Amino acid sequence: MIPAAFDYEVAESVEHALGLLAADPDAKVLAGGHSLVPALKLRIARPSKLVDIGRLSDLAYVRDAGSQVAIGALTRHVDVQGDPLLQEHCPIVSMTAGKVGDPQVRHRGTIGGSVAHGDPASDLPSVMRALDAEFVIVGAGGERTVGAGDFFTGVFQTAVGHGELLTEIRVPKLGDTTGWSYLKYHRRAQDWATVGVAAIVHRDNGTATSASVSLTNMGGTPLRASAVEAAIAAGSSPAEAAVHAADDTEPSTDTAASAEFRRHLARVLTERALTQARA
Amino acid sequence: MHPVTMTVNEVRHELELEPRDLLVHVLREQLSLTGTNVGCDTSSCGACTVLLDGQSVKSCTLLGVQADGATITTIEGLATGGELHPVQQAFHDHHALQCGYCTPGMVMAAVSLIGNREAGDRDSIRAGLEGNLCRCTGYHNIVEAIAEVAGSTS
Ligand SMILES: Cc1cc2nc3c(=O)[nH]c(=O)nc-3n(C[C@H](O)[C@H](O)[C@H](O)COP(=O)(O)OP(=O)(O)OC[C@H]3O[C@@H](n4cnc5c(N)ncnc54)[C@H](O)[C@@H]3O)c2cc1C
Ligand code: FES
Ligand code: FES
Numbered sequence: 001m002i003p004a005a006f007d008y009e010v011a012e013s014v015e016h017a018l019g020l021l022a023a024d025p026d027a028k029v030l031a032g033g034h035s036l037v038p039a040l041k042l043r044i045a046r047p048s049k050l051v052d053i054g055r056l057s058d059l060a061y062v063r064d065a066g067s068q069v070a071i072g073a074l075t076r077h078v079d080v081q082g083d084p085l086l087q088e089h090c091p092i093v094s095m096t097a098g099k100v101g102d103p104q105v106r107h108r109g110t111i112g113g114s115v116a117h118g119d120p121a122s123d124l125p126s127v128m129r130a131l132d133a134e135f136v137i138v139g140a141g142g143e144r145t146v147g148a149g150d151f152f153t154g155v156f157q158t159a160v161g162h163g164e165l166l167t168e169i170r171v172p173k174l175g176d177t178t179g180w181s182y183l184k185y186h187r188r189a190q191d192w193a194t195v196g197v198a199a200i201v202h203r204d205n206g207t208a209t210s211a212s213v214s215l216t217n218m219g220g221t222p223l224r225a226s227a228v229e230a231a232i233a234a235g236s237s238p239a240e241a242a243v244h245a246a247d248d249t250e251p252s253t254d255t256a257a258s259a260e261f262r263r264h265l266a267r268v269l270t271e272r273a274l275t276q277a278r279a
Numbered sequence: 280m281h282p283v284t285m286t287v288n289e290v291r292h293e294l295e296l297e298p299r300d301l302l303v304h305v306l307r308e309q310l311s312l313t314g315t316n317v318g319c320d321t322s323s324c325g326a327c328t329v330l331l332d333g334q335s336v337k338s339c340t341l342l343g344v345q346a347d348g349a350t351i352t353t354i355e356g357l358a359t360g361g362e363l364h365p366v367q368q369a370f371h372d373h374h375a376l377q378c379g380y381c382t383p384g385m386v387m388a389a390v391s392l393i394g395n396r397e398a399g400d401r402d403s404i405r406a407g408l409e410g411n412l413c414r415c416t417g418y419h420n421i422v423e424a425i426a427e428v429a430g431s432t433s
Binding site for chain 1: 320321336391406
């Protein structure tokens, strides 16, 4: 499969990239290309131009930012997976990056591309939703920071508008009394999540006192399982709370699973994730 | 057309590429390095795996222009002075191939895994090959071949 023809330009800086995007309403950003190149080959995407930000090495970093860890948008999955700062302070992010695709995909794909793509089956967006991560977006009008609750706006849609770039993702440092788990069900080893569940649990002596739970692929965006969170806050056990995991969700039926199977998976994985995170 | 320079198997090439040319087609059709196969053409099977700056990548999922300035190794670049690379020799010794279609990609993925010290035991090798599909040999002998070269402990 060969993509339709397009122009190509290498961005030398963030400002240069913004200028190139502003000059062409049909231009698209290319980062690692591991969602975009398959779409170009299928001709689902037919941009007039690709603005390649893949060489902006100043956007590839993981830094200590006080109560948060800041991750540059161009940090590749393999570098997120192996980063000592994330492994220490927010291991759910590094561990989940290691569950994305396969080694070849992780050598090229970036965390920024993964969240900016807005694929409901992707793993990291759901983890970001559970963590209430923050996203730094720059455009002609300057810089703004958007919370995860407002970032994922629909299927393949995010708060990153045309002509804008996502530059950084900030995740909270999790303290000693916070447990976490990300579990995903998939049929083939390298695949996206049929359903995934991210759980962040605040615990006191083996009891969960509050939890943030986000569901992957149970709707068009990562969804917070608010009924589960309310049940945990009211003192329910993981098993009792997980009964509500699929409440108010409208998962799709596709070749990987029926909607009914997805609801079942959401309940089973939520119970397991809460139990693991509480331990 | 875009000027692109890449070093492939230690030979420097100055090319003029269309931005849409995929790396695998550049290697196969412009450089006549047909050892790298296209299997699925949908990023799933790993038959097209090559090393880009030492790391395994699927060359059907990269544009040639993305490899500007890169150092690339394909299956043709592994043997030196008429001697097979240890991973190639181990695949031979362990009967780790039948039709051979997946083999160039398997070998390149294995070289990357061993180089990254991610082949310490057989479970890690199996996990590390999740992006490479073999439809006829099965994985057992492939894992044995890699374990021998990596000196895997279990
Ligand atoms: C075989 C295979 C298996 C995979 N398995 C999984 C999996 O199990 N789980 C999973 O979550 N993902 C999976 N993926 C997707 C993978 O994580 C991609 O790397 C990721 O989705 C896209 O990142 P990228 O850097 O390659 O982005 P690209 O493909 O370059 O870009 C994706 C989209 O985001 C936009 N974009 C990228 N970066 C920015 C930015 N900084 N600012 C604004 N817009 C931007 C682009 O314009 C494009 O629309 C898989 C991919 C493949 C090929
Ligand atoms: S041909 Fe590239 S992954 Fe199958
Ligand atoms: S040897 Fe035939 S597909 Fe692997």
